[in-house]
Amino acid sequence: MDHQGTAEERFRALHESTFADLLRFVERRVPPDEAEDIVSTVYLTAWRRHTELPEDARPWLFAVARRTMANQTRGWLRRRALDVRLTATEQHEVPDGSSGTAARLDLQRAWRSLSAADREVLALVAFDGLTSDQAATVLSIRRSTFTMRLARARQRLQAALEPVPPRTLQELS
Template sequence: MASAREGPDAAAFRRIFEAVFDDLVRFLERRVDEAAVDDVVAETFLVAWRRFAELPAEPSDVRPWLFAVARHTLANTRRGRRRAHDLALRVAVQPPRAADDDAAAVAYRVDLGRAFARLGPGDQEALALVAWDGLNPAEAARVLDISTSAFSVRLSRARRRLRKQLEPRATEGTS
């Protein structure tokens, strides 16, 4: 369709969009709830736009290619939802803390929870893989499908941002 150096051809993309849109919607309606169809269709065409040079040369092969992208998008969405659900369950079933915790320890845990919640999802995931799931950096890197060094950098940055969130904030009105 287009060479790797050229940007997508808007007219060709529009023709593909118009030719496949209804079929793609029907394909997805059979696989996912109605509320998610628009999001998956949008993500599918976004992938097609970004990877325009990789679209099959034969017009008859473009439709199945887009269906495969939609199927992969659905799988990724489901995995992400399942991971978030599993994480919420693991957090919910944490054993209760001993009743004799002192107020400072309780306050620290509350502060830590709030600081963690203010982090971005990537930072939360890196910290959770190590702290909650007990994975070493090499194992966590495999989970995220990145190199061990890339994960180590990500973890280091996440720890630094968490520490920054835990720093005392200057209160207004003090000099």
């Protein structure tokens, strides 16, 4: 097999092993009808950079996807984070009285109270299943910086889940 054939076979194998994860990564962050175009752009970039691809290519692909989405998302530069969607059905979910549903709604409320930057850091681990090393690659930051951001985001998530004391009328003096 010549070099070109080897490169093409390797790239096909990369596509087969990463497409589903990459599509999910993008679908979490942009409307579904835009996701496939983003993913195509990522593979176009990857092919043109295939000699530079690291052995663990998935975070590299996610990083390219993140930047591609960021460049197409108005307002990203203000937030400096790429926000993660919640599904539309969850926005309108009605409690059915079960403890599981109530806990989930609490979690949703806590999630929405966080900043976009906190949500992005948490999502890279909780949704995308990345290690801190991989997530740091996606964000182009040092691992220690990511670990610090993740710890702070988790603290703020926990704080948002703490029960809030009921509001009561204050006696006027």
